[in-house]
Amino acid sequence: MPSNTPLRIVHCFRSPVGGIFRHVRDLLQAQHALGHKVGIICDSTTGGAFEDELFEQIKPHLALGLHRIPMSRSISKRDITATWKTYKIIKELKPDIVHSHGAKGGVYGRIAGSLLRVSGVRVARIYCPHGGSIHFEAASVKGKLFFAVERWLSRKTDRFIFVSGYEKDGFIEKIVEPPCAVSLIYNGLSPEEYVPVSMERNPADFLYIGMMRDLKGPDVFLYALAKIRAMEGRENIIAEFVGDGPDEEKYLKQIAMTGLEDCVRVHSAMPARQAFAKAKVVVVPSRAESMPYIVLEAIAGHMPIVVTNVGGIPEIFTDETGTMCKPGDSDALAELMLKVLDDENKKATVDKRANKLAERFSVEVMAQNMETAYRKTLETI
Numbered sequence: 001m002p003s004n005t006p007l008r009i010v011h012c013f014r015s016p017v018g019g020i021f022r023h024v025r026d027l028l029q030a031q032h033a034l035g036h037k038v039g040i041i042c043d044s045t046t047g048g049a050f051e052d053e054l055f056e057q058i059k060p061h062l063a064l065g066l067h068r069i070p071m072s073r074s075i076s077k078r079d080i081t082a083t084w085k086t087y088k089i090i091k092e093l094k095p096d097i098v099h100s101h102g103a104k105g106g107v108y109g110r111i112a113g114s115l116l117r118v119s120g121v122r123v124a125r126i127y128c129p130h131g132g133s134i135h136f137e138a139a140s141v142k143g144k145l146f147f148a149v150e151r152w153l154s155r156k157t158d159r160f161i162f163v164s165g166y167e168k169d170g171f172i173e174k175i176v177e178p179p180c181a182v183s184l185i186y187n188g189l190s191p192e193e194y195v196p197v198s199m200e201r202n203p204a205d206f207l208y209i210g211m212m213r214d215l216k217g218p219d220v221f222l223y224a225l226a227k228i229r230a231m232e233g234r235e236n237i238i239a240e241f242v243g244d245g246p247d248e249e250k251y252l253k254q255i256a257m258t259g260l261e262d263c264v265r266v267h268s269a270m271p272a273r274q275a276f277a278k279a280k281v282v283v284v285p286s287r288a289e290s291m292p293y294i295v296l297e298a299i300a301g302h303m304p305i306v307v308t309n310v311g312g313i314p315e316i317f318t319d320e321t322g323t324m325c326k327p328g329d330s331d332a333l334a335e336l337m338l339k340v341l342d343d344e345n346k347k348a349t350v351d352k353r354a355n356k357l358a359e360r361f362s363v364e365v366m367a368q369n370m371e372t373a374y375r376k377t378l379e380t381i
Contacts, residue, residue, distance in 0.1 A: 007031075007374060010064060010093055012041045012086060012109035013101035014071045016051050017244070017269070018211050019293045020101050020130050023163070023187055025058055027099075030367030032061035039064025039093055041086055041108070043071035048244060050269040064093050071104060073246075075145070079107070087112035090123075097124050097374050099161075103132035103146065106153060114156040117381075124377040127153075128161040131290035131311065134170040135215065143174075151176045159377045161370070163187055164291040164312025181380070183373040186315075187291050188366035189300050194358050196302040197276045204238040204265065205341055207279035209272060210286075210294055212245030217285030217308065219254060223330035224285070224337060226258040234338075240278045242267045272297045281341050286310055287327045299357050302350040304343070306336050316357070 009031055011024045021042075028038040039062055059066060069085045072078045086108040090098060100109030106127045113125035133150050136143035150171075154160075159181040162168035168184055206225065210216045218241070228234050241251070241264050255264050267275070272294060276282060282298040282305045289295075289311035296316065298305045307313050309324040317324065323340060325332040343349070 006035045006037060007097055007371075008037045008064060008093065008095040009097040009099060009374075010039045010041060010090055010095040010109075011099050011101065012090075012112075013105035014043045014073070015046045015102075016042045016055070016068075017047055019187075019290075020105075021051070021054070022293045023128075023130070024101060025054065026188065026190075026363050027367060027370060028058065029061050030363055031371070032063070034367070034371065037063035039067065039095070041067045041069070041089055042105075044068035045070050046073075048269065050244075064095070071108070073104070079104075083108050083111050087115050091116060091121075094121075095123055096378060097126060099126040099128070101128050102130050103150075106132070107149065110153050110156050122378075122381060124374065124381055125156060125158045126161060126374065126377065127157045127159070128163065129167060129171060129290075130163060131167060131288065134167065134174050135288045138174055147175045154178055154180070158381055159183060159373055161185055161373060164315055166312040166315065167290045181373075181377060183369070185366055185369045185373065186361055187293055187296060188361050188363035189296055189357075190363045193273075193297060193300045194354060196354075197273055199280075200277045203277070204240045204279040205281065206237070206239040206337060207242065207275060207282050208239065208285070209242040209275045209282070210284070212243050212248035212251055214247060215286065215288050216245075217287050217327065218243070218247075218251050220285040220287075220328055220330050220333055221283055222251065222254050222258060222260060222264070224283075224334035225264070226260060227330060227334040228338060229260070229263060237263060239264050240267065240275065241265065242270060242275045242278075244269045273301055276301050276303050280304065281306060281337065283333070283337060284308065284313075285327070285333055286313075289313055291315070296357065296361055299350070299353050300361075302347075302354050304340050304346045304350055306333070306340050308333075316361075320353070 067089045071082050090112045098109045098113040100106040110125050133146040160178045161183050208221045282303045284307045291312040308327040310327050325336045
């Protein structure tokens with residue numbers, strides 16, 4: 001295939017929320033701009049009004065359409081039906097590339113692509129774990145099961161795309177050395193995201209924005225906030241709590257039980273920069289990450305930020321460790337939150353950090369590197 005021939009690309013993933021959805025949206029818009037025809041297959045049972053609005057925004061870029069089918073979060077008998085439906089959709093779309101994202105999307109997309117290969121269709125099976133299975137412990141029942149599935153599917157993959165060195169090393173250490181080509185391609189941001197956020201009048205002190213699930217640490221954030229509020233002179237600390245997810249009700253109960261109702265303002269999911277404008281400091285208290293967009297977006301928006309030392313986050317900060325703490329430690333998180341909030345040199349710090357980030361994390365570079373990986377893969381199958 002000539003290097004300038006437009007490609008037919010299908011992105012397959014489960015949940016249209018959070019970082020994976022952001023990653024796919026960025027990619028497909030860049031790929032559409034380059035003349036490729038792109039489509040999406042994802043779950044129809046997750047997401048809400050915010051995600052529906054995002055789908056409306058990207059539909060003009062989806063020449064191969066938006067296809068939503070029920071996909072279960074956990075392993076179940078419904079996966080057989082979902083895999084078959086995915087296969088039929090992909091067969092109809094006749095893609096050159098099936099790009100699967102996340103553990104469940106990786107199952108559906110790679111099995112469908114492999115069935116097409118058996119029937120003589122030339123299609124490249126690309127897989128990006130986005131953390132996914134590597135967050136499980138190898139000794140756990142789920143870990144053993146998921147790792148076994150990943151090892152089996154690795155032989156039905158033409159190229160792995162990792163979004164961080166942590167993800168790549170973790171996959172090799174916990175699961176398997178990929179028996180195919182591997183690319184490391186960082187997530188990227190657009191130029192307009194490297195503009196300082198315009199703050200609302202009377203912003204809160206702290207912001208949590210993310211998925212409402214324990215992996216992202218919203219419970220740790222709330223415990224740290226309660227500790228801060230109990231300190232002398234910190235009784236008026238206010239926080240914004242933004243996001244949707246499977247454990248949301250649990251955190252609302254935690255807010256009530258810890259007496260935080262009068263200082264935590266709860267919101268459904270919203271655009272990141274809209275949420276950033278509501279608070280002075282962004283807090284990312286994750287227990288596990290791969291290459292979190294929310295950290296990149298906050299830095300690009302010149303926001304002061306507190307993060308945990310997990311996953312690919314140290315690859316973002318490189319030689320800077322002063323804004324990272326141990327995951328799951330609410331005492332350490334509370335201490336660091338106050339340190340950053342009280343820092344008189346915040347502006348100089350965030351400006352320098354944003355400029356440094358812009359040199360390394362670009363959506364244009366991400367899309368170019370991804371296309372190079374696609375075409376190299378097609379040359380080998």
